[in-house]
Amino acid sequence: MTAVPDPFAPATLGPLRLRNRLIKCATFEGRTPDALVTDDLIDFHREVAAGGVAISTVAYCAISPEGRTDRHQIWLRPDAAPGLTQLTGAIHAEGALAAAQLGHAGPVANSISNGARALAPSRIPAPMGMSMTHAPSVEDIAGLRSVFRRAARIAVDSGFDALEIHCGHNYLISCFLSPMLNRRRDGYGGALVNRARFAREVLESVREEVGSEVAVWAKLNMYDGVGAVGAPARRWRGFNVDEACEVARLFEQDGFIDAIEPTAGSSLLNPMYLFHGEAPRAAFASAFRGPMKWGLQAAGPFFLKRYEYQPGYLLPLARRLREAVDLPIILLGGITDRATMDSALAEGFDFLAMGRALLREPDLPQRIQAEPATTSQCIHCNLCMPTIYTRTECPVRETAGGISAG
Incomplete structure (x- = not known):
């Protein structure tokens, strides 16, 4: 019988040697008001790295200006490189590795804020910009692959050890995969193999650019x-x-990636399916003004649905992927205690991703390692979610001085 891996023992992911199997997943920090790295963002990731994870993932690192959810988000260009280098250096100084989540927001982008049209495989509503998306031509898609390649190079040259390519949440790549959102009639639409073509080409372009460096x-x-x-x-x-x-x-057959991180839900259609727990409708509405605020107040019960939280809540779906491929799988969703970690690793998952729990307690991994019975203080209220529009934080995080502002 194969021994169950210790979540806190060193492990290998592609060319990387990790100090353990815990990864801080991508959670937009909202700490880049000028679309550049700030001391605040560096401090955030330094604290998470010092808390014991093996990798801290920086999100979102948009590949282009129109690929941002709004104009405050980092996009990968030469001007961003010095700050990114400082950021990765701070993470490395705490003994962790740094990952950059590369993505294009597609129809989730705010075209008004960005001053550029949102993209989707077909013309569909882009609610953040109160507009319709632009459908890229085949030539435009080839250009997007080149932009992903350029962004990957900037990230690697800035010291990132890993790249996460965002194929989820109905961002651009995920939209191409969706039969509901992709109505194209060319080689990028219709049958699944066509809808998956853009994702595969992006992964190929990124791997060609970075080789085995990361x-x-x-x-x-x-x-x-x-x-x-x-x-x-x-x-x-x-x-x-x-x-x-x-x-x-298909991804496994192509051989361009070292792992898959399964996720779920849609920032466009059903965001709460990813998170589970409470649906903070009033807090979400208060984060906006004008039509978006009124729309969320009216449609909140339909758009922000409530799903019961339980440890490892994405396991039922992720097991299907675990059975389908031999690639390492990074399990996400409700990983907040040692029992869930051990159970997931016993089922054949390779790495464990943590998000909201680290907003509440950045040092939770260290505390679980020291005392396996440790219970996370995260109550799954999801009040952290609306804070991404200002400065991502746990609004109920306790410190020695009371309630922390982040």
Whole structure:
């Protein structure tokens, strides 16, 4: 019988040697008001790195100006490199490695804030900019691959040890995968192999650029949260776990990535499916003004649904991917205690990603390692989610002086 790995023992991911199997997943920190690294962002990741994770993932690192959710987000260009180098250096100084999440927000981008049209495989509404998306031509898509390549090079030259390619949450790549959002009739639409073409080409371009210098993994949606989980993929039902398994097999056959991080939900259609727990509708509405505020107040119960939280809540879907491929899998969703870590590793998952719990307690990994019975203080209220529009924090985080502002 194969021994269950120790979550706190060193492990290998692609070319990297990690001090343990815990990864701080991508959570937009909202600490870059000028789209450049700040001391505040550096301090955030330094604290997480000092808390014991093996990798701290910086999000979102948009590949281009129009690929941002808004104009305050970092986009990878030469002007950003000095700050990114400082950031990776701070993470390394605490004994952790640094990953950059590369992505294009697609229809989730705010075209008004960015001053550029949002993109999607087909013309669909882009609610953040109160507009319709632009559908790129085949030539435009080739250009996007080149932009991903350029962004990857800037990230690696800035000291990042790993790259996460965002293929989830109905961002641009994820939109191409969705039969509901991709209505193209060319080689990038229709059959799943066509809808997966853009994702595969991006992964190929990134790997060609960085070679074996760094680890590369894909954050892949398993289910958009539209229609029943097991329903066949249709235009009105979105991307599902059966198609996700097929795409994962294609990724594995291509050989361009070192791991897959399964995720779920849609920033465009059903954001709470990723998070589970409370749905802070009033707090979300208060984060906006004008039509967006009124829209969230009216549609909150339909758009921000409540899903019961339980430890390892994405396990039922992720098991399907685990069975489909031999690639290492980074399990995300409700990883907050030693029992869940051990259970996931016993099922064959390779790495464990933590998010909200680290906003509340950046040193949670160290504390769990020292005392396996440690219980996370995260109460899954999800009040941290609306703070991404200002400065991401746990609003109920306790410090020696009371309630922390972050």
